[in-house]
Amino acid sequence: xxxxxxxxxxxxxxxxxxxxxxxxxxxGDELTxxxxxxxxxxxVDVVESRVQDRLDELGFGADIRRVSGHPGSSLVEIxxxxxxxxxxxxxxxxxxLGKIDLGEVAEFVLLNADTTVTLIR
Amino acid sequence: MTGRTYPEEPVDSxxxxxxxxxxxxxxxxxxxxxxLADFEALVEMYEAFDPADRAQGIPPIQEAxxxxxxxxxxxxxxxxxxxxxxxxxxxxxxLVPDDQDGYELAVFVLNEYQGAxxxxxxxxxxxxxxxxxxxxxxxxxxxxxxxxxxxxxxKLGFERTDVESFELEMAxxxx
Numbered sequence: 001x002x003x004x005x006x007x008x009x010x011x012x013x014x015x016x017x018x019x020x021x022x023x024x025x026x027x028g029d030e031l032t033x034x035x036x037x038x039x040x041x042x043x044v045d046v047v048e049s050r051v052q053d054r055l056d057e058l059g060f061g062a063d064i065r066r067v068s069g070h071p072g073s074s075l076v077e078i079x080x081x082x083x084x085x086x087x088x089x090x091x092x093x094x095x096x097l098g099k100i101d102l103g104e105v106a107e108f109v110l111l112n113a114d115t116t117v118t119l120i121r
Numbered sequence: 122m123t124g125r126t127y128p129e130e131p132v133d134s135x136x137x138x139x140x141x142x143x144x145x146x147x148x149x150x151x152x153x154x155x156x157l158a159d160f161e162a163l164v165e166m167y168e169a170f171d172p173a174d175r176a177q178g179i180p181p182i183q184e185a186x187x188x189x190x191x192x193x194x195x196x197x198x199x200x201x202x203x204x205x206x207x208x209x210x211x212x213x214x215x216l217v218p219d220d221q222d223g224y225e226l227a228v229f230v231l232n233e234y235q236g237a238x239x240x241x242x243x244x245x246x247x248x249x250x251x252x253x254x255x256x257x258x259x260x261x262x263x264x265x266x267x268x269x270x271x272x273x274x275x276k277l278g279f280e281r282t283d284v285e286s287f288e289l290e291m292a293x294x295x296x
Contacts, residue, residue: 094178095177095219095225095262096217096218096219096220096225097179097194097215097217097225097226097227098178098179098181098190098193098194099176099177099178099179099225099227099262100177100178101177101262101286101288102286102287104286107286107287
């Protein structure tokens with residue numbers, strides 16, 4: 001299966017990376033990691049190198065790609081034009097009270113993708 | 122993280138707990154300030170909580186997760202009030218500090234005690250207790266389809282501040 005993981009640098013994205021690599025190993029998935037410019041505190045360069053470091057630690061090979069422009073729509077566009085089977089995203093941040101906040105990218109992708117979407121908790 | 126917006130004008134003052142009242146079903150209910158002393162009673166209440174009434178992943182379902190979650194909620198920096206009836210807790214409302222001088226609000230009422238005005242009394246008591254403890258800014262998120270809750274929050278003085286997410290964000294200034 002061709003899997004596209006979208007992440008912007010927040011902790012839930014890195015949790016999703018670990019879970020996706022583990023699953024890809026078992027299932028023989030081909031993984032592409034899209035580093036998104038979410039205009040947050042996380043600089044794209046830094047996130048990209050942290051993703052590479054983590055993949056090296058895990059000993060797993062995956063394509064890393066920087067994605068500019070509107071993160072949600074770019075991700076949906078890549079998944080559809082390149083025939084990915086699945087989009088994977090982090091499962092959201094927790095508020096001070098423990099409520100899950102999905103974030104803009106997940107909201108956009110869930111509502112607009114024709115591709116199956118997995119949120120990693 | 123971008124900063125939250127709050128209404129410029131503070132709301133009037135709310136009565137601080139304790140308060141005893143008769144709910145819509147004729148039950149005598151007491152709302153009072155709470156804290157760590159109520160830890161076990163709150164664990165019991167949340168174990169009885171209907172999973173269908175959860176919102177955005179809270180309260181947790183497993184007892185161990187409930188205990189971890191309550192540890193964070195009942196810290197000294199938070200503001201807690203509970204509603205009791207017949208020797209047990211039936212409702213809980215809480216303000217938890219965020220990292221930007223604001224407090225996030227949530228309120229929970231056991232299913233068989235909903236629709237009887239207990240949530241309103243809990244929220245008034247919580248905001249009154251918050252004012253007493255010097256809390257100035259309070260925010261919450263609520264599911265867009267939950268019109269009764271949104272109406273109640275608006276009646277208490279909350280205004281809609283973020284209308285673009287899945288959940289509606291609302292905020293109030295207490296002082």
